[in-house]
Each structure stands twice: as C-alpha cells, then as structure tokens.
Amino acid sequence: MPQTVLILGATGRFGRNAAxxxxxxxWIVQKFDRRREELRTxxxxxxxxxxxxxxxxxxxxxxVPELHRQVIAAASERDLTVIVPGNVYVFGADTPGPxxxxxxxxxxxxxxxxxxxxxxAYRASSVRTIMLRAGDFIxxxxxxxxxxxxxxxxxxxxxxxxxxxxxxEHAWAYLPDLTRxxxxxxxxxxxxxxxxxxxYAGYTLTGNEMALALSQVAGRELTLKQMAxxxxxxxxxxxxxxxxxxxxxxxxxxxxxLDTRLFDALLPEFAQTDLNDALRNAVSEPVQYESRxxxxxxxxx
Numbered sequence: 001m002p003q004t005v006l007i008l009g010a011t012g013r014f015g016r017n018a019a020x021x022x023x024x025x026x027w028i029v030q031k032f033d034r035r036r037e038e039l040r041t042x043x044x045x046x047x048x049x050x051x052x053x054x055x056x057x058x059x060x061x062x063x064v065p066e067l068h069r070q071v072i073a074a075a076s077e078r079d080l081t082v083i084v085p086g087n088v089y090v091f092g093a094d095t096p097g098p099x100x101x102x103x104x105x106x107x108x109x110x111x112x113x114x115x116x117x118x119x120x121a122y123r124a125s126s127v128r129t130i131m132l133r134a135g136d137f138i139x140x141x142x143x144x145x146x147x148x149x150x151x152x153x154x155x156x157x158x159x160x161x162x163x164x165x166x167x168x169e170h171a172w173a174y175l176p177d178l179t180r181x182x183x184x185x186x187x188x189x190x191x192x193x194x195x196x197x198x199x200y201a202g203y204t205l206t207g208n209e210m211a212l213a214l215s216q217v218a219g220r221e222l223t224l225k226q227m228a229x230x231x232x233x234x235x236x237x238x239x240x241x242x243x244x245x246x247x248x249x250x251x252x253x254x255x256x257x258l259d260t261r262l263f264d265a266l267l268p269e270f271a272q273t274d275l276n277d278a279l280r281n282a283v284s285e286p287v288q289y290e291s292r293x294x295x296x297x298x299x300x301x
Contacts, residue, residue, distance in 0.1 A: 003047040004028040005186070008039075008071065013143045013175060014085045015052035021179035022050075025187075039074045048186045049075055049082045057244035060114050068118050075127045081189045083182050084122065086133035086197070088171060088258070089115045093250045100259035101197040109247050123195045130185050130192065134178050134200045135171025135258065138282050147172075150227055152214065152283055160214055160222040163229075164252025166207025171258050173202035174278040184267050198266065199258040203275055217279045 005022045009015040010031035023029045032042050043049065051071050055063040075082050091099050092107035105116045122129040142148040150161050164170075178200055185198065205213070211224045229249065235242040263270070 002026055002028045003187075004030060004045055005048045005050055006030045006032055006042060006046045007050045007052060008032045009052035009054060012052050012054055013137055013139055013145060014054070014179065015050065016143075017139070017175040017179040018050045018052060018083075018182055021176065021183050022186075025180075025183045027183070039070050040077065043074045043078055043080060046078070046080060048189070049080055050182065051082055051084050054085075056241065057111060058240040060111060064114050064118055065121070068121055072121060072125045072127050076125060079128070081128040081130065081186065082122070083130045083132060083186060084119075085178075085182075086119065086131040087115065088133065088135055088251065088256060089248070090119065091256070093254050097255070098257045098259040100199055101262055103259075109250075111244060111247060119197075126194075128189060128192075129195045130182070130189065131195070131197045132178065132182055132185065132200055133197065133258065134173035134202055135256070136173070137178075138172055138174045138203075138278055140176060140281050147282065151210070154225075155214065155218055155222065155283060158220060158222055160211045160224050161227045162207040162211070162224055162252075163227040163249070164207065166211070166224055166226075168253070168255035169204050169206055169257050170210075170252070171202060171204055171256055172210075173200055174273055174282075176281075177273050177278070178202070181263070181267060181270060184270065188266070192266075198263055199260070200263055201258040201260040202272070203278075204257040205275075213275055213279055214283070217276055217283060 005027050007015050007019050007029060010019050019029050019031060030042070030046065032039065049071060051068070053067050071082060088099060089112045090105040090107050091103055092112060095103060095106050107113060107116060119131060136147065137145050138147050139145060146163065150163060152160070154161060181200055185192070207224065211222050215222045229246070232242045232246050
C-alpha cells in the first residue's frame with residue numbers, strides 16, 4: 001500500500017521538488033493549503049510531513065516559531081515523522097568546519113538564532129524528526145534564490161556575479177537530489193534516531209570553480225564580477241528584506257563545507273547528479289551557448 005506524504009509549502013522551492021520526488025517514488029502526495037485546511041485535520045492518514053514552510057526573512061521572528069509549533073503539535077498527536085529542510089545558518093561565522101551533526105550551533109545573528117530555537121523545539125519534542133541540512137539551493141527553474149537572482153542573472157551577457165570571496169568554498173545543493181535524499185530517508189525513518197540531523201554535502205565549490213563550471217555549461221568563458229552590496233545598504237530604510245540579506249552576507253565570506261560521513265553511512269548507494277548536468281538543468285535556454293572554445297582562467301574584476 002502506498003505511503004502518504006503531506007507537503008507544507010508545496011509551491012516553494014523545496015516543497016515543489018519534494019512533491020515531485022515523493023510522487024516519482026510512488027508515494028501519495030498531498031499538498032497542504034493553509035487558506036482552506038486545518039493542519040490537525042489534514043494529517044489524518046498521513047505517514048510523513050515535509051515541512052517546507054519558509055516565510056520571508058522579515059517575517060521569521062513572528063511566524064517561524066508558531067508555524068513549527070503547529071507542526072510539532074499535529075505530528076505529536078499521530079506519531080508522524082517530520083522532514084525539515086535545515087540550513088547552515090545555525091553554525092555562525094567563526095565555527096570551524098566541516099560542519100557536521102556534532103558541530104555546535106553558535107550563530108549569534110537574529111536569523112541564525114531563530115533557526116537554532118526552531119531546531120531545538122523539534123529536538124525537545126517527541127516528534128520523529130529528520131533535519132536534512134544543506135547549503136544554498138540550485139533549482140531547476142528560476143525560483144528567487146541566490147543562484148538565479150544573482151549568480152546567473154547576466155549569464156547571457158557573459159557575466160557571472162558572485163556575492164563574496166570567490167576563492168573560498170561554499171556549499172550548494174541541487175534540489176532534485178536533495179529531495180530524492182529526503183524520500184530515501186523517509187523510507188528508512190523507523191531505523192533512524194528520534195531526532196536525526198543529516199548534513200547533505202552536495203557540491204562544495206569556490207566562486208571561481210562555480211564560474212568555470214558554468215562556463216563549460218554555457219559554452220563560453222564567463223567574466224566573474226563581484227556583486228556590489230552598497231545598493232542594499234541604501235535600501236535598508238525602505239526595503240524590509242535588505243537588512244536581513246546584509247545580515248547573512250557573512251556566509252559568502254566564510255569558507256564552509258558540510259560533512260558527508262553520516263549521509264554516506266545512511267545512504268551509501270546514493271548517486272548525486274553530475275555538477276555540469278545539474279547546472280545545465282538550472283540555467284535558462286538563452287544562456288545555452290553552442291560555442292566549443294577552450295576555457296582558460298576565469299577573469300575577475
């Protein structure tokens with residue numbers, strides 16, 4: 001008999017990809033509609049909840065604790081497993097890597113503290129929880145993330161924008177792979193600890209390495225341009241997202257990678273998509289150039 005997953009935030013990046021991944025694996029997928037449904041009713045007959053709710057940064061302080069409290073309460077009543085897409089915000093700027101399930105959560109910035117408290121709420125509850133932790137997302141369509149809004153926005157013009165130090169490592173996760181991993185973990189949930197923090201390493205790349213890989217996909221050598229942050233400083237008084245984007249700037253100047261050992265032990269046969277294939281799926285048609293020129297050093301300016 002097929003198992004059933006309830007996706008919260010099914011129109012978002014993680015939720016949309018999770019719905020597809022669970023459906024492809026033969027699960028019955030239900031998409032929760034907050035406008036029309038009551039969560040405690042919607043979980044009837046469900047085996048797993050994917051909690052992909054993700055308010056805008058300015059709403060985190062007000063909404064995140066309450067949203068996750070509701071999920072914990074609903075899951076507790078029926079002993080359901082909750083899968084939460086975790087991030088790297090909890091670690092802070094000065095925590096040595098690679099970041100693993102044993103790495104202390106030392107973030108002191110507001111968004112990092114909200115994530116720490118949210119995770120602690122799950123850990124302190126009786127809910128079976130899979131915290132699938134990853135870096136920045138690479139999606140298969142433009143979805144308003146750093147990758148499509150900043151990095152590849154001007155690929156058609158031969159430019160690759162990077163928000164930080166292009167010589168240090170940064171963690172990336174291709175969403176179809178990440179959500180496929182979520183399905184596999186869901187299917188072995190009875191074998192996992194009650195609270196299971198699973199770092200997903202994905203691709204660890206410097207900005208220069210990402211630019212070179214995108215050059216190979218695009219078929220032309222890209223010029224790496226450093227993203228200017230001063231417009232965000234100017235926008236602080238009237239754009240409520242600006243202070244939070246500036247708050248998280250440190251991640252682009254903090255070398256980080258996620259530890260693979262636990263993930264590899266749990267899913268030793270998991271095959272990650274080749275980086276070039278993932279990037280090819282992520283960039284839009286206009287930047288698929290046919291040139292077969294050789295690629296030299298990416299230019300920085």
